[in-house]
Amino acid sequence: MNYNKKTVKDIDVKGKKVLLRCDFNVPQDKETGEITSDKRIVAALPTIRYLLDQGAAVIACSHLGKPKGEWKKSLTLAPVAKRLSELLGREVIFAADVIGEDAKAKAKALGGGEIMLLENLRFHIEEEKNDPAFAKELASMAEVYVSDAFGTVHRAHASTEGVSHYLPAVSGFLVAKELEVMGKALDDPKRPFVAVLGGAKVSDKINVINNLLEKADTVIIGGGMAYTFSKAQGGEIGTSLLEADKLDYALEMIEKAKKNGVKLLLPVDTVCAKEFSADAEPVTFEAGHIPADMMGLDIGPKTVKLFCDATRGAGTIVWNGPMGVFEFPKFAVGTEAMAKALAESGAVTIIGGGDSAAAAEQLGFADKITHISTGGGASLEFLEGKELPGVACLLDK
Ligand code: AMP
Numbered sequence: 001m002n003y004n005k006k007t008v009k010d011i012d013v014k015g016k017k018v019l020l021r022c023d024f025n026v027p028q029d030k031e032t033g034e035i036t037s038d039k040r041i042v043a044a045l046p047t048i049r050y051l052l053d054q055g056a057a058v059i060a061c062s063h064l065g066k067p068k069g070e071w072k073k074s075l076t077l078a079p080v081a082k083r084l085s086e087l088l089g090r091e092v093i094f095a096a097d098v099i100g101e102d103a104k105a106k107a108k109a110l111g112g113g114e115i116m117l118l119e120n121l122r123f124h125i126e127e128e129k130n131d132p133a134f135a136k137e138l139a140s141m142a143e144v145y146v147s148d149a150f151g152t153v154h155r156a157h158a159s160t161e162g163v164s165h166y167l168p169a170v171s172g173f174l175v176a177k178e179l180e181v182m183g184k185a186l187d188d189p190k191r192p193f194v195a196v197l198g199g200a201k202v203s204d205k206i207n208v209i210n211n212l213l214e215k216a217d218t219v220i221i222g223g224g225m226a227y228t229f230s231k232a233q234g235g236e237i238g239t240s241l242l243e244a245d246k247l248d249y250a251l252e253m254i255e256k257a258k259k260n261g262v263k264l265l266l267p268v269d270t271v272c273a274k275e276f277s278a279d280a281e282p283v284t285f286e287a288g289h290i291p292a293d294m295m296g297l298d299i300g301p302k303t304v305k306l307f308c309d310a311t312r313g314a315g316t317i318v319w320n321g322p323m324g325v326f327e328f329p330k331f332a333v334g335t336e337a338m339a340k341a342l343a344e345s346g347a348v349t350i351i352g353g354g355d356s357a358a359a360a361e362q363l364g365f366a367d368k369i370t371h372i373s374t375g376g377g378a379s380l381e382f383l384e385g386k387e388l389p390g391v392a393c394l395l396d397k
Pocket of ligand 1: 198199200201204223224225241296297298320321322323324325326327354355356
């Protein structure tokens with residue numbers, strides 16, 4: 001997969017109509033519809049400002065929620081247009097449709113240095129189906145396509161891939177940064193390269209583990225995933241999370257690590273409890289010696305030391321998935337220690353979206369991390385080494 005893609009800086013956008021795919025999929029209050037975090041809108045500002053400063057006419061578009069092809073008033077992008085306008089300090093023209101008369105007329109009249117926002121792309125079922133006719137209509141309003149919604153680049157949708165068949169396609173600053181940092185980590189990492197994987201399920205991360213065992217020097221496995229590895233090696237895991245159909249896979253991965261000369265670290269002790277509850281009493285056991293009525297909810301103190309020591313001196317650390325049930329403060333110790341170890345490591349540190357990003361933010365370490373990916377699913381597929389359709393379709397440098 002080639003991550004060396006043209007960006008907005010490599011193409012002339014002056015006076016051009018630019019279709020800009022943003023990620024304005026913001027969280028909203030269920031009752032009032034109010035935007036509860038405008039982080040994603042704020043994140044889009046550098047690319048938008050750059051394009052406007054260059055004299056481009058910006059036709060922004062995004063999806064919001066899952067309307068599945070139906071017009072749903074609760075999922076209109078109108079509140080996003082309003083918030084974007086406040087943040088930019090200028091008018092954001094809002095189109096009442098996506099490829100309809102209103103959008104087309106407003107796009108036609110849009111001048112250089114002006115911005116408009118189309119209505120929710122997923123009000124059309126054709127968007128997620130990557131329907132070529134829909135993509136062509138969308139593209140017909142513009143002369144250049146800019147992809148800046150990393151959270152959807154792993155999907156071949158009309159606005160993420162389809163339009164690239166009709167317009168020269170480049171990345172915005174957000175996507176460019178994701179490609180630069182994560183692409184480099186996978187292709188040419190500063191070594192030693194340490195991968196830290198956690199979270200609930202082995203099955204979600206099978207391909208990530210597999211791919212990273214070919215790239216990393218050390219792979220650390222914590223979280224609920226680790227019990228399947230422990231069981232596969234004959235350990236007693238009590239009532240801990242287990243994916244019984246992944247036992248052979250776990251053994252295969254242990255073998256693969258040996259064969260490739262990758263250090264594979266698994267927990268040596270575990271903080272357990274009788275029930276899955278924030279109030280449960282934590283008790284620590286050696287890994288593989290968990291009593292029948294106990295479940296593992298966090299890595300133990302010896303494991304914290306083992307894992308944190310393994311990150312010391314690393315050139316690159318990629319982390320995906322918490323070390324335990326960090327939502328319960330009593331069982332957040334391992335995840336917290338890992339976030340701190342990353343923050344203090346001096347390595348290029350990358351957090352691959354989702355729960356570990358939330359953990360780093362919740363624990364106050366986010367600003368000490370080199371890069372926190374904005375796309376959960378997309379960053380996982382990135383780490384799997386899969387070709388991302390919304391990236392592959394961009395022009396090569
Ligand atoms: P994932 O989405 O696969 O990254 O998984 C994240 C979830 O894994 C979080 O909600 C954690 O609470 C959960 N998790 C991590 N460790 C454990 C564990 N030992 N037992 C149960 N759930 C866990």
